[in-house]
Amino acid sequence: MMQFSGFPMRSRAALVLGVSLAALTACVPVDTLDWDLRNGAGNTSDEARQATAAAPMPDANGILSYPGYQLVKARRGDTVAAVAMRLGVNPEQLAQTNALRPTDPLRDGELLLLPQRVAAAPQPAMIGGTGAVDITSIATTALDQVGPSATAPAAAPAGAEPLRHRVARGETAFTIARTYNVSAKALADWNGLGSDLAVREGQTLIIPVVTGPAPVLEPVPTPPGQGSPTPTPPSAAKPLPDEKTEVAAAPAKATPPSPDLGAQRSDASALAMPAAGKIIRGYDKKKNQGIDIAAAPGSPVKAAADGTVAAITKDTNQVPIVVIRHADNLLTVYAGVDALKVKKGDKVKRGQSIAVIRPGDPAFLHFEVRKGVDSLDPMTFLQ
Numbered sequence: 272m273m274q275f276s277g278f279p280m281r282s283r284a285a286l287v288l289g290v291s292l293a294a295l296t297a298c299v300p301v302d303t304l305d306w307d308l309r310n311g312a313g314n315t316s317d318e319a320r321q322a323t324a325a326a327p328m329p330d331a332n333g334i335l336s337y338p339g340y341q342l343v344k345a346r347r348g349d350t351v352a353a354v355a356m357r358l359g360v361n362p363e364q365l366a367q368t369n370a371l372r373p374t375d376p377l378r379d380g381e382l383l384l385l386p387q388r389v390a391a392a393p394q395p396a397m398i399g400g401t402g403a404v405d406i407t408s409i410a411t412t413a414l415d416q417v418g419p420s421a422t423a424p425a426a427a428p429a430g431a432e433p434l435r436h437r438v439a440r441g442e443t444a445f446t447i448a449r450t451y452n453v454s455a456k457a458l459a460d461w462n463g464l465g466s467d468l469a470v471r472e473g474q475t476l477i478i479p480v481v482t483g484p485a486p487v488l489e490p491v492p493t494p495p496g497q498g499s500p501t502p503t504p505p506s507a508a509k510p511l512p513d514e515k516t517e518v519a520a521a522p523a524k525a526t527p528p529s530p531d532l533g534a535q536r537s538d539a540s541a542l543a544m545p546a547a548g549k550i551i552r553g554y555d556k557k558k559n560q561g562i563d564i565a566a567a568p569g570s571p572v573k574a575a576a577d578g579t580v581a582a583i584t585k586d587t588n589q590v591p592i593v594v595i596r597h598a599d600n601l602l603t604v605y606a607g608v609d610a611l612k613v614k615k616g617d618k619v620k621r622g623q624s625i626a627v628i629r630p631g632d633p634a635f636l637h638f639e640v641r642k643g644v645d646s647l648d649p650m651t652f653l654q
Contacts (some may be wrong), residue, residue: 323457323479327433332358334389335477337432341385342477344463345377358389370473380463384435384475433461433477444468451478542575542652543621545605546628546636553650560646561604561639568630574619575603575638575653583615593625604639607631 329335333344343354352373355362362373364386377383436447444464448455457479459468470476548566552559578597585591586606593605593613608626613619628634640649 321452321481323453324482326457326460326479332389334358334385335382336388339432340435341388342382342475343385345379345381345383347379349377349379351375351377351383354383358385360385360387360389369475370471378463378465382462382475382477431480433480436476436478438470438472438474438476440472442470442472444470447476453479453481542603542640542649543573544653545573545575545603545638546570548635551633551635554646554648556646561637562649563635563637565633565635566628568628568634570628571624572605572608572626572628572636574621574623574625575640576601576621578603578619580613580615580617580619580625583611583613590629591626595619595625600643602639602641602643604637604641606637606639607635 327335329342329344333346335342335344343358345354350373351366351369351371352362354377355365355373365383366373366375368386369383371383434451436451438447444458445455445468447470448458455468458464458476461479462476464470544564546564546566547570548564550562551565552563554560554562574595576595576597578595580593581596581602582594583591584594590606591608591611593608593611595603595605597603605626607629609629610627611625613625619625628636638649640647640652
């Protein structure tokens with residue numbers, strides 16, 4: 272059943288077609304991002320940051336061990352609980368230490384701070400020379416049943432122990448990188464951040480170890496009383512091409528004649544008022560897709576132009592709605608009516624009575640003009 276919208280309370284109905292659009296998004300690789308939003312020649316953002324060491328490599332269990340703490344690198348498909356079971360630590364403690372829940376999924380490469388130290392991963396023992404068999408993989412099931420052994424702690428990666436930073440509310444990877452004067456890319460590499468560089472409150476990040484200070488830019492000395500020299504702009508390196516201009520008084524070339532809009536006006540573009548009364552609510556494409564004309568109950572409702580009755584339906588309160596199709600696929604909609612005098616398929620003439628105004632408080636006619644399914648302002652058509 273057709274429905275139309277645009278008038279309030281009991282006479283509300285809708286004539287709407289919705290069109291949905293879907294957008295495809297793709298993840299951008301971390302190493303291709305423009306970290307300082309300064310792509311192009313003359314980018315000095317990297318030179319302004321301290322040089323940092325390469326990201327440390329974890330052991331076979333994904334553990335990074337330092338004298339003061341240990342971290343574990345998550346694998347694809349891991350949850351907090353899965354990592355905890357693999358290392359033999361309490362899932363609740365591991366989750367609480369990292370501001371997570373045991374069931375939370377982890378990114379491939381994401382780092383978690385361990386609440387307690389764990390044993391080093393054994394080196395794979397091989398037998399048979401070329402094409403050897405990995406004994407460690409054969410014994411995995413048995414080792415899982417026994418649980419973690421109290422062996423020596425994992426060896427620390429080479430280099431200095433990185434600083435730890437616990438993410439506070441409102442911080443981002445960029446603000447943290449600026450605080451320590453390191454690049455956001457290095458911070459992402461060291462902590463396995465995603466392509467969006469998202470961090471969460473309570474997350475522990477390790478700060479890349481600095482291997483060299485940022486360069487110091489020495490100011491150019493100038494005599495007393497004179498300002499600093501102005502750098503040469505890039506546009507001064509190459510002269511602008513000669514500009515060819517035309518005389519302002521020269522006539523425009525091939526100016527088309529102005530169209531006669533009056534001659535192009537069709538009969539369907541001039542509509543008659545469908546009811547005698549005062550407009551109490553104007554057109555608004557989002558809130559009222561027509562106009563409301565206050566009129567006396569029982570007064571006639573007239574066809575705005577010649578056409579054919581395309582539909583007769585009812586709103587949710589069973590109030591009749593009449594739709595008339597005119598030339599050029601123009602539709603007029605009449606709602607808040609009663610005592611219909613036409614039926615679907617009838618030919619009607621401009622000014623012909625098709626119904627009467629329904630009693631109401633106030634009594635009014637809701638009138639819409641549509642081109643196809645798009646609503647138009649009726650006032651631009653009414654004479």
